[in-house]
Amino acid sequence: MSSSTWEIITSSLPQILTAAAKYTIPLTLISFVLGLLLALLTAMVRLSLLRGPFQIVRGIFWGYVWIFRSTPLLVQLFIVFFGLPNLGVQFSPWTAAIITFTLNVGAYSSETIRAAILSIPNGQWEAALTLGMTRRQVLFRIILPQAVRVSLPPLSNSFIGLVKDTSLASSITIVEMFTVGQQISAKTYEPLLLYSLVALVYLVICTVLTVLQGYLEKWTSRYVPTQH
C-alpha cells in the first residue's frame, strides 16, 4: 500500500465515521423506533375487530401498507421532499428523511408483526381470556411477548435493510456517509478506495447488528427447548 493511499484512508475515515455518527446511525435508529411503533399500531388496527363505520380505519391502514410497499423508497423520498412543497408542505431534508424512512419501514414491519401475532396459537388467546383478561391484556401480556420472538429475524432484516437504505438520503441533500465518500472520491480520484471504505463501515455497522440479533434471539428463545 503506497503512503498516499494510507494518507487518504487516515484522512477520510474520520470524515466518513463522523457522517455515520451524525446521519446514518441516528437516521436509522430514530426511523426504526418510530417505524416499529407505527408498525405495531398498524398491525393492531388491521387485526382489530372494528365494526361498522370504524372499518374505514382498517381500510386506511391497509392502504398505507399497500402504497408504501408497492412504490420505491427513492420515489417516496422525492415525493416527500421535492413533491410536497407544491402542496405548500415543506420539510427540512432531515425531517423528510425521517418521515419517509419511518413510513417505509413501518409498512414492512407491520406485516411482520401482524404475521407474528397470527402465528401464536389460538389456544393462547383462549387460555388467557378464560382467566378473565381483557383482549388488550391478552395482546400485550401473552401474545406480543411471544410474537417478539417470532418476528425478531424478519425485523432484524428490516433494520439492517434500513441502515443501508439511509444512503438514499444523499439524494435529498443529506451529507451522510455515502455523500462524504462521493465528495472525497471526486477530490482524490480514488473511487475504488473511497467506496470500499464506505462499504466497510456499513459492513461493520451491520455486523454489530447481526451479532446483537443473535443475542436477542437467544434471549427471547430461552423458553423454547433447543431443537436442531
Place this chain on the structure above:
Amino acid sequence: MLKLEHVNKIYGERHALNDVNIAFPEHKTTVIVGPSGSGKSTLLRSLNLLERPENGLYHFDDLTLDFSKSIPEKNILSIRRQTGMVFQSFNLFPHLSVLKNVTEAPIHVLKQSTAAATSTAKDLLAQVGLADKADQFPTALSGGQQQRVAIARALAMKPKYLFFDEPTSALDPELEAGVLRVLLKLAQEHNSMIVVTHNMEFARGVADQIIFLEEGEILYSGDPKTFFTEPTERIHEFLSAMNFMVKA
C-alpha cells in the same frame, strides 16, 4: 348456580347445541359424555363465552344473559373471572415460568399483590405435586405436569366453577393417572366442576350428575348410577362402544 335454558348453537347446517336446558348445581361434579362431535366442547365453551350461542338464556347466579341480544363486555369478563377452564391441550403460556403462569391472572386481573399471588401459587403447585417446578418453563415439563400446572393456574383465580374439556385426552395412561387424581381430589373437596371426558371409569367414579349429549341434544341428565346400570338402548350402545374402544 349455573343454568342454561333453550340454548341453541348453530354452525352452518349443524345444530351443535339443540334446545339445551340444564342446570349445573354448585359444589357438585357434572360429567358430560357423548360421541365425538356431539357438542360437548361447544356446551362447555358456551358457558365461559368462548362460543356465542345464537339464542337461549344463561343464568349465572343473579346474572341472566340473553344470547340473542348483545352481551356487555363487563358481564363476559365477570363470568370468565368466576369460571376456570382447563383445556385438552394445556395451553400454558410458554414464555412465563410455571410460577408466573399461575400468578399472571391473580396479579393482573384480580390485582393481587405479587407477594400474595406468589404465596398462593406456591401452595397450589405443591397441591398438584409440582412445588419443585415453579421456576421452570412449561416446555421442560411432561404433558401430565403441564396439565397439573394448568389446573393450578385455573384454581388461582378461585373460580366458582371449574370446567375441564377432556383434560387427559392428550396424555399417556401413566401420566393420565396423576391428573385424574388431582381432579378426583377437587371433586371430593366439593368444588363446582363440569368435566367432559371419554374415560367412563373416571366419569362413573367422580360424577354427581351425568349428561349424555348426542347431536347437540341432551338425551340424558341426572343420576350417574342409573346411567351406568340401567342405560337406555342408545346409551348402552354408546357405553359398549367406549368399552370396545378401550379394549381394542
